[in-house]
Amino acid sequence: NTAPCDDGNACTTNDRCSGGVCQGGAPANCDDGNPCTNDLCDATSGCLHIFNTAPCDDGNACTTNDTCSGGICQGGAAVDCDDGNPCTDDACDPKVGCVHTNNTALCDDGNACTTLDVCSEGVCTSGAPADCSDDNPCTTDLCDPDSGCVHLYNTASCDDGNACTTNDRCSGGTCQGQATIDCDDGNPCTNDLCDATSGCLHIFNTAPCDDGNACTTGDQCSAGVCQGGAPTNCDDGNPCTNDLCSSATGCLHFFNTAPCDDGNACTTGDQCSAGVCQGGAPTNCDDGNECTDDSCDPATGCTHHVNPYNSCSDGDPCTWGDHCLPDGTCSGTASPWCQ
Template sequence: MKKILILLILCVFTVSTMNVLAESECPCYDGDPCTSDICLQQPFSDDICIYPPKCDDGSKCTIDTCNSENGECTNTPINCDDGNICTIDSCNPDTGECVNEQVDCDDENICTIDSCSPNTGNCINEHINCDDENPYTTDSCDLDTGECIYECPHNCDDGDSCTIDTCGDQSCIHSSKCDDSNACTTDSCDSLTGDCSNEIAVFCDDNDFTTFDYCDPVTGECVYDEIGCFSPLDCPAVSGQCKIRTCLNNKCGISNLHGTNCDDGNSCTGPDKCDTGECKGENLPYGTSCGQNHYCLNGMCVEKGDCSDQEDACTQCNFIAMSNQGNPICNCHDLDCDDNNPCTIEICDQDTGCVYEDKCDDGNLATEDSCDPEDGTCSHFFTGNCDDGNSCTTDDWIPQVSPGIGGYCINVDIDCDDNDPCTQNTCDPEIGCVYPPKNCNDGKPYTEDLCDSGTCINELITCDDENPCTEDIWDEENHICRNIAYDCGEGFMCNANTGECEKESNGTEGEIPEFTTIAAVGLLMFAGVFVVLKRKK
């Protein structure tokens, strides 16, 4: 720091001792009219010539030029115009760089959108659009938050997370939150969380490979559009080794292969060939090895000597010894259910085994069935008893014309229609027709649930008792209306016509007070009694 200070002092001393000569006296004249020719004479050394530009005005925001013929200076300001009418253009005197500041259009109103017009340069302060397109709400903007406010003259919050509450003309509108306007789905809502579920209700599959199946969201009906094609590659893929897709006359189809090699995935069949679209193979001989300690039996690969895994009650298995290998394997055959009874039908149930059903049961209540044990001939004798124990069916019968002909019960469902669309027509097998009212309950305590010609109407309960001197409110806790009289204070009463509190009348304005009338009647009665007593004397 000291060294720098000493150098500065020396420089000042040196310059202060120099003599600056006029340009005409200067031996440094360069003949250039655009330079200032300065000659500095030094007392102890040679003179120094300097040629600073003549036209430098010391401003970084101008372009300095000099006329080389006459030495005239031109100091042109830097052009900082960015062509944007919405900016303020200037030059930074320290750096010489252009500064283009955006016009400040902020009106300090959070409810306006502030911008600058690119055509005029004027500020535009446009109010935020808070129109909810509902003519029954008062729309405004909160000057503190900038958020839109939609005020409704009714309190439309029904406390139900599954409804969208909107403001109507005379009442609120509560529409389903989860309606996806798709007739192919079943819409439901979780009343606790308000979460929607739109499950597919209509499944469309005609099992036709050549159609595109879908449900029309407007009608809820299935549509089966034919798939067009130009080549088999345009058609949907097919499953199976023995089927190929085809395209004939621009229509997709399936062709079955026959005789083509295939693999049915069964090591106990072979050789496998395509047969009418299916892969089939002949069962390999008993005992053919199909894996370690496994052998083929009836086209199945089974473990040597293990018959315990046969879960089919209609199959009996036992061990046999193969002569070619001597290894015991399972030999299975169908269970024989023949009971040698011509009056039974023998059936084998895979779960329980043999089942024997009555061969001659004709299912007719009006007949008594019998069977000849010798040849199994059935006989049906008419009894006339057609009561099936069901109050929802008729117990009619067709009488027997001759032995063995006729005599049938007619048990058909009775008609329970009461022609009232506001009832549910149902039948109880114990008591017959019942007509419970149609359930129009929407689960909301503040609505009156009615049925009109089969249509449910859920009207909002109005608590207005048409008395302007009461405050009409809905008691949410007890689900009842309350009409609370206004308290006008001592000496005041509520005018039943206007609903305004007024001073109580004191009887001096043309009306006879009640107590005055009573007193007058009492005096008249007293006078009458007095006259009667006086006459008796």
């Protein structure tokens, strides 16, 4: 018959009689669907499922190098989802694996001349230009995309902050004053100096000065102005000059023809001529007295010396033998014949 039977081999199924003998049917299906077991069949005991360490897939897309252990697929190391792009947030979905979501994080576009770069649609977008100003007028400020801000020394004009220097110019990155400012205001009545903060100062003094008027002396500064002193004394002591003063040239002495005294008592009517006192006519020293010798001394003037030897006339016709007396009078003897 063809009745079902058991051929005694656990590795066959659907055994059936054939020709009076139990014939093994199809091989037993020992596949347990577990990749972590090696499936085999033992004729005595039937299917055997031996644990293995084969590579497997734990069904989690976020693990790698899954390996069988104890008949179970064990997830390996976490998958590395870093795509090297700072503009994506990298995560892992166990079903689909790595997910890269665009973000708006700060980033670096690789250009040192931009700042505050920000991610947009998965790409790093350049931000505002870098401010390379170092607030130093003595550097020219540039930007190199590779190295960033560069400050090159220049020779521009500048201000060193010292009010007492001029023509300041940059040198070696520093503002250098070139020359000292000239604070001379040309006024002798100020002391000129320079203060580094406020610049030139002009302090009033009381120094001697020249007011430009030749007709003043002892001029002295007052409140920043030269004040004329006492009038110039132009008197040259010569009565034969008219003494004046010109503010431009000073004392002037003009000849005059004024009466004067030549210092000689023996001249009269002295008068100035060409700046010199010229003696006039000789002094008349005749005193009308026949009994004196009349002469003139330049120092003292007329002198009258009694001379008893002089002849004289007493003016009386009734006298005779008129002669000079010691007192300088003329005296005669009365004539007996004159009545």
